[in-house]
Amino acid sequence: MVAQTPPMGWNSWDCYGAAVTEETVRANAEYMASFLTPYGWEYIVVDIQWSRANAADHSYEPFADLTMDAFGRLTPAVNRFPSARDGAGFRPLADYVHSLGLKFGIHIMRGLPREAAHRRLPVAGSDCFCHLAADPHSVCAWNPDMYGLRCDTPDAKAYYDSIFRLYASWGVDFVKCDDIAREYPHCRREIELISEACRNCGREMVLSLSPGPAPLEQAEHLKANAHMWRITDDFWDDWRLLKGMFERAEKWCVHAGPGHWPDADMLPVGALRQCENPAERTRFTRAEQRTMMTLWCMMRSPLMIGAEMTKNDDFTLSLLTNASVLAILKESWCAHPLRTLPEESVWIAPRQDGQGVYAALFNLSERKRTVTLPAGEAGLPVFRGQELWSGKAIRKTELLRASLPAHDAAVFLLK
């Protein structure tokens, strides 16, 4: 079964926006295969607008021409994805990614292309039609391409089934479906149709829902219908967004488990926003990046790298290859925040094998601060163990202490 632990991979949005190309995807896949595979990273995901020939940055164009087949299914723009020529779709690129020992993912939008409805195209493998499937009143608030579907029609079910069959034939392992995770209650049934199409397409795929914030009160519906779902709007390299994630993590952490993972969004590390400026790198400090990685691991969020990885510096690579920290993602469970105050936060998470507990101490303030954790507060008589970013051993103590620069974190394995 897929997503038994939180999925780990790379996504093209933070570095290339709507303008990702086959060349870039291949280069990042090769980087991952060379440097990251041993640490658990495996998904290579092509984000939004791969069917639009003239995409150039992070923006969308109203009434843009989108590449599609005769059944209203979007296909890669061949000027950007040359291997897709002659109707091959993403099959050749997926094959290549698989050949590197990795898995391949794509982005889709809820619904079908508006043009497919106005042109009244047929739905593949059925006697249904796109204009009968499309709901002319259901439009995305931020992207102009699609109409959502009239989920009570056989045409809608046929359309979703038709696209997932196509993706399965391409070898897709991961689908990030957009304009849907926060669209309750009106998209509740649409989520179920997509989930069913995904489960029945003949290939195991991870289904990821965006954008957030998904509503907390729909947690059980999300758990039943998706492998991961966004708990925030787009996350970027801005401390206020990172600080705000502590509150969301606290509310969602009880819903993380095998096959269903609340998703705190991509990791904006390393080289970002390459279309706008090839020299641009994350605005997060190193301390903030440690805080982010620590929180994501403790709350067991999926990890999706946002960087153009071929430009990783040593620090960025070290952040992504700390096996002790990444083990939290795989080996812990039942994480709890012990406290979340304006100035600091403390989280604990037992190991599933009973061999100790992880404890993370965060300095959320604007200055150096000593954050402490009494053994009693974590329910243990004494602590001993190791800090995982530094590797430093912790001798037996009743009071764990971390003297932390502003926005920094420490995380321990204690026994």
Add this chain to the structure above:
Amino acid sequence: MVAQTPPMGWNSWDCYGAAVTEETVRANAEYMASFLTPYGWEYIVVDIQWSRANAADHSYEPFADLTMDAFGRLTPAVNRFPSARDGAGFRPLADYVHSLGLKFGIHIMRGLPREAAHRRLPVAGSDCFCHLAADPHSVCAWNPDMYGLRCDTPDAKAYYDSIFRLYASWGVDFVKCDDIAREYPHCRREIELISEACRNCGREMVLSLSPGPAPLEQAEHLKANAHMWRITDDFWDDWRLLKGMFERAEKWCVHAGPGHWPDADMLPVGALRQCENPAERTRFTRAEQRTMMTLWCMMRSPLMIGAEMTKNDDFTLSLLTNASVLAILKESWCAHPLRTLPEESVWIAPRQDGQGVYAALFNLSERKRTVTLPAGEAGLPVFRGQELWSGKAIRKTELLRASLPAHDAAVFLLK
């Protein structure tokens, strides 16, 4: 430090309402000492209206005469608590409870008696006055006795200090403060004053805040200022209230920890509402009582028995003396609900010592139902262990199953 694990005890409200007497308290204390002490039960708490001579049932009387000292501090009504005569207060009763190896608690209301303000009484040990401490606009919505305090005055601080000093001199170990836990934001400062008075009174006391629902967004303030606080309005022997507790437990479980416990309220088991009808017993089925005990233990709620214990039948006693189930309260941590659906719920909680995990399976439906838990969903390869209500061993399996009557629960220790 007090309340390192969730407090366990007995409270007079469910069985005697406002009309509890010394005789009854003594009898229940003796029962507890004889039958329950080995299982961790220790607090004997006298609930509301102990200063009103003519209390007869669960109701309140406007403009009732309350017994008080010359400083506006309520004292026990001597017709109901004879040992309080000659100004002894609860000291003799507390001494007796202590002599049994137990701890003694009382109920108070936020504020001071209205009469003390209208009579302009002085505050003990200060040059302050009750009418300067009282806020004539701050009145409880459901009880007519008190005025809340003007927390920005020295008189208010002096008054709260004066009553906690008195309780310390009586030997009180536990104070349940009422009309306050859900009274945010206007009572925020009043909670702090009471918390400070409690910490500085010279005796260790548990501070419990009522009634609920306390607001979730105030979790950190509650954790900093109280040992336990109610997360619901009054809980009684009604299945709808019990079913509704699953949602509250899910939201609050991350805030349970040493010294701070979300409180699901008293356990309405055994003989209840004795003033109204001495023959009355809980309306919960045995299955529902198992569900309640299991959920309270998994979420680590304080346990306060509501029964007239001297009338316990075998089943009620067995419910309160299952050492394996009660061990969950003491030995688990980091409980998580795996799912809460209209028909069933599953919770897990690791043991702090790493020696296994507790898993509780609840049938919330109106008919017999088999609830299952795949080992994979709990993050383990296989299960083996024991069901704790029946004592039945569980042989190695990848799928835990419990065939449960309506409203019943099973709980396992698995490794």
Add this chain to the structure above:
Amino acid sequence: MVAQTPPMGWNSWDCYGAAVTEETVRANAEYMASFLTPYGWEYIVVDIQWSRANAADHSYEPFADLTMDAFGRLTPAVNRFPSARDGAGFRPLADYVHSLGLKFGIHIMRGLPREAAHRRLPVAGSDCFCHLAADPHSVCAWNPDMYGLRCDTPDAKAYYDSIFRLYASWGVDFVKCDDIAREYPHCRREIELISEACRNCGREMVLSLSPGPAPLEQAEHLKANAHMWRITDDFWDDWRLLKGMFERAEKWCVHAGPGHWPDADMLPVGALRQCENPAERTRFTRAEQRTMMTLWCMMRSPLMIGAEMTKNDDFTLSLLTNASVLAILKESWCAHPLRTLPEESVWIAPRQDGQGVYAALFNLSERKRTVTLPAGEAGLPVFRGQELWSGKAIRKTELLRASLPAHDAAVFLLK
């Protein structure tokens, strides 16, 4: 200046829905010219969907083909409006209506046809384009034809100017713009663009905004930008809707005045819903129809007949030709409700010329009821005058009385 008093006319919606034809319009215009002109009736308004060839009833069709010119301006479907052939538009029909001494009006939707945007049509008389004017995220909630406009673009202004120039060239006297009156705040600017295009098109036109309820707090914006605007959602022949109008009338009556009229919607009298069933007539009782006409006149709502007028019976015709009642619309002002109770309502309205006051008494209850009005309550020493539906004289009295059947009304001119 137009709309100095509330516009009076006929509208095709209640009787023909989306399926009105030229033949029907001509027949109703001829009827009006023959029977109603002396009473002030003058506008003949063609309602929604006149550009859709296959419209058959009150419903809309997603992705329907709409007739439009090369500039994305909708034109009449020639199968339904034969005189519009060869690009004549509504010019011939308007000419005919004018030849009868009447005025001609049409319905439009906010925005431009979706197809005009997807086909990237140019905007007439400008270097602008439809796809740059259209906002792909602005879609009507109940009709699938149009995109709203991006009102900050020159293309949007150019488009609205282009359609009003076309309507002026056709001879249109009245434009009912739909999907806009309740769409505050997001359509505030769009209302202004349409209002400017209307004022600057070179022909005097009444601008009417639909559907309601328009927000009361936007009264001044509506008064500045439209001649009439709907204060309710669609009104039909249902007593509950009629009774509910009393509350709306009370709130809006202070905003009625020359050039700006709160609109209580069409009068569903006589033969209605002819596409669905040619035999269908209003479900209102005669009493209810008197109540409706009386309230609309007292509050000075525009009057738009919903009937297929050629099927008018004597009662319907009498309702529309009571000159004394219709004089209220022209001659009164400053109407006030004296009271609106669950069982009855009383309104007064002085005549502008100082020659008396109108008083309307309504029985809103389900049974016969005597409604009274003391002269003192209306600020007069005594009453004398006439009841206007019956023509009966009222002798000098200090207490006006009307014994009314359920849902009926009486209205008086008093001095």
Add this chain to the structure above:
Amino acid sequence: MVAQTPPMGWNSWDCYGAAVTEETVRANAEYMASFLTPYGWEYIVVDIQWSRANAADHSYEPFADLTMDAFGRLTPAVNRFPSARDGAGFRPLADYVHSLGLKFGIHIMRGLPREAAHRRLPVAGSDCFCHLAADPHSVCAWNPDMYGLRCDTPDAKAYYDSIFRLYASWGVDFVKCDDIAREYPHCRREIELISEACRNCGREMVLSLSPGPAPLEQAEHLKANAHMWRITDDFWDDWRLLKGMFERAEKWCVHAGPGHWPDADMLPVGALRQCENPAERTRFTRAEQRTMMTLWCMMRSPLMIGAEMTKNDDFTLSLLTNASVLAILKESWCAHPLRTLPEESVWIAPRQDGQGVYAALFNLSERKRTVTLPAGEAGLPVFRGQELWSGKAIRKTELLRASLPAHDAAVFLLK
């Protein structure tokens, strides 16, 4: 019947707060009799706290001693109202006011004195008791003296009847009941009890409800149960409050009529806040005072002078004695705002006798401004008449114009 036109008088609050004395009341009554009677002014109203001996300014004192009789009915503090000695109550003062040809009014609070409940006093002329009438949970948010009543008890009805009988015996003509007009829905029944007690006490009295804002949706209940009710919170000499009154006046004007008047509160003119500073005078400019008087007259609000009248200067006196302006209050009806924009407002009101229409033009901006009114907008062919503040004649015109300083107003009688 009382209050056939909006009541006019004087109230002690704006000049003396809680500290008004008999001497002051007599002096103001004498002033009114000497200078204002011919203009329609007639009520002399003693505002809040006349039963508290030590009142000194506009503030209240928690747990103050209040003078009351053996039945819990408040009586005047004899140190402040010497003629009330020997149990005479307000009878001697009322007699004196009557001897001047004026009417006498007093302020009361909803409910009964808290002390009367705590002392369990009997209710006069009944076998009821104050502690059974009082609701210990119903306390005023801003005054500490009273408990509201449990309106479903015979004791509550008996208490309200008992106080109105006492006031009738004193000769009271006007009762301003406080802590009630905005206290819907919980005080709905209490308003009815007070209204019934007032109607049945054997003497005609005006019943005025405070403070506002009374809820607009309760207009019919207020009209049925009171002669006037406040539509705002306390009004003072602050331009923002005056400007804000235009919006409230617009909403409430349809509810003004004989016997029921929306009340815009006292007129803070002349010498105010005399306890705090005997030299203090209104902060309103003369322009603002004209605007206030004009709006209050056009909307037909009751007029209650807030000044220490014996210190009136010529301007203040002229403001209160312009017979032409005050005639608006008596002779107009059915006032409507024609427009209310951020910078200006225009109101019209026909005369009841048909002899012309009043038109008020307001400059709400911060600079000189010409406000205009086309005759057509007011529904007339041409205007001629007079400006009423200046007395200047208006020659025949189609466009009324007023060049107004900031915050000023002009008001015309036009024919």
